[in-house]
Amino acid sequence: xxxxxxxxxxxxxxxxxxxxxxxxxxxxxxxxxxxxxxxxxxxxxxxxxxxxxxxxxxxxxxxxxxxxxxxxxxxxxxxxxxxxxxxxxxxxxxxxxxxxxxxxxxxxxxxxxxxxxxxxxxxxxxxxxxxxxxxxxxxxxxxxxxxxxxxxxxxxxxxxxxxxxxxxxxxxxxxxxxxxxxxxxxxxxxxxxxxxxxxxxxxxxxxxxxxxxxxxxxxx
Numbered sequence: 019x020x021x022x023x024x025x026x027x028x029x030x031x032x033x034x035x036x037x038x039x040x041x042x043x044x045x046x047x048x049x050x051x052x053x054x055x056x057x058x059x060x061x062x063x064x065x066x067x068x069x070x071x072x073x074x075x076x077x078x079x080x081x082x083x084x085x086x087x088x089x090x091x092x093x094x095x096x097x098x099x100x101x102x103x104x105x106x107x108x109x110x111x112x113x114x115x116x117x118x119x120x121x122x123x124x125x126x127x128x129x130x131x132x133x134x135x136x137x138x139x140x141x142x143x144x145x146x147x148x149x150x151x152x153x154x155x156x157x158x159x160x161x162x163x164x165x166x167x168x169x170x171x172x173x174x175x176x177x178x179x180x181x182x183x184x185x186x187x188x189x190x191x192x193x194x195x196x197x198x199x200x201x202x203x204x205x206x207x208x209x210x211x212x213x214x215x216x217x218x219x220x221x222x223x224x225x226x227x228x229x230x231x232x233x234x235x236x237x238x
Contacts, residue, residue: 020043020044021043028049030119038130050074058084063091092134168215175211179224187233
């Protein structure tokens with residue numbers, strides 16, 4: 019999953035960025051709304067974490083403008099504003115969740131994943147695909163009843179397929195899932211990860227659509 023973090027507190031921002039990265043997601047971190055606008059206009063994000071008080075403006079007008087433009091990317095507000103009226107205003111502006119600072123980083127991870135599951139059309143964290151039993155919340159996979167260990171990057175890649183069954187994902191889309199703007203991507207990175215996933219989950223787990231991309235196996 020690719021996440022945009024909009025937060026001007028450098029200490030909190032670094033902690034949140036590191037937490038998201040440790041969860042295996044890619045994250046781009048900006049501290050201003052003008053930079054945030056540039057990012058959302060040039061890249062596709064799976065989720066946005068939005069502070070409400072930023073150096074060049076407030077987060078709610080930014081959120082309302084995105085929703086008015088038709089942007090349905092899920093948004094979780096992160097703010098010190100803790101009044102019920104603030105929560106109501108944020109949710110009514112189009113936020114999907116609202117977390118008050120200070121918050122537990124593990125709880126943030128859980129809420130982030132829950133929102134992502136809802137938007138993927140599968141709020142149930144337990145999924146079965148052929149011989150695979152997948153727990154999206156626990157980030158765990160069993161194959162024919164036996165646990166399968168995936169690296170963080172392998173999990174993010176496989177999760178992208180599970181959340182979009184039957185949908186073909188291009189190499190560029192998958193690279194966006196794995197890496198932020200600043201990262202250098204090897205030309206064969208996706209091929210290597212797909213090969214490793216097939217060895218662990220079965221050769222038919224991921225299908226290659228030549229010249230187009232990849233999709234989850236068994237979903238044709």
